[in-house]
Amino acid sequence: GQSLEQPSEVTAVEGAIVQINCTYQTSGFYGLSWYQQHDGGAPTFLSYNALDGLEETGRFSSFLSRSDSYGYLLLQELQMKDSASYFCAVYSNKFYFGSGTKLNVKP
């Protein structure tokens, strides 16, 4: 089966850096994606890693280590609007999502 573990909640202050970890167990792994979902909103795609290493997109970066079955999302220069839930998802012939990490950004 597939399983993904991520922290349920993280709190950080505006302007800080926060890292959201995701560990996974899956067969037939292709890649790790990250999605952002504001309360009451639709999930929106943030990033995708198929290979080991760091991918940077503006204030957001995502990292993957296939040998460790581990990845993380790094958010820099946190803004209040970054308060949302963040989901990691693995692709193994279809997408499996983690339970999400609720990020609270405080002033």
Added chain:
Amino acid sequence: EAGVAQSPRYKIIEKRQSVAFWCNPISGHATLYWYQQILGQGPKLLIQFQNNGVVDDSQLPKDRFSAERLKGVDSTLKIQPAKLEDSAVYLCASSLRGGGDTDTQYFGPGTRLTVL
């Protein structure tokens, strides 16, 4: 470019009643997905269509749930009869190509279902 449209946005029904949700994907997108998202959890794939064919429905409770995508565009998801545990947000998503790992999914706003 218009996004994924879903209706209704909210629905309240009593258990054992029937309900249907509608989704209109982004124009030209070949693949359409229905997800169930229970409060506090991540989305769970129920069914995936490529054009009007089913790619995966392994997690669809087929005794009560059904879905169709006639003409490879719009889709409907039906629950009959509903149970209390079906209370969730039902998300529709679409992607341009065949739904592989690099095929970005675009989600609609969802339908929030409450079963009393």
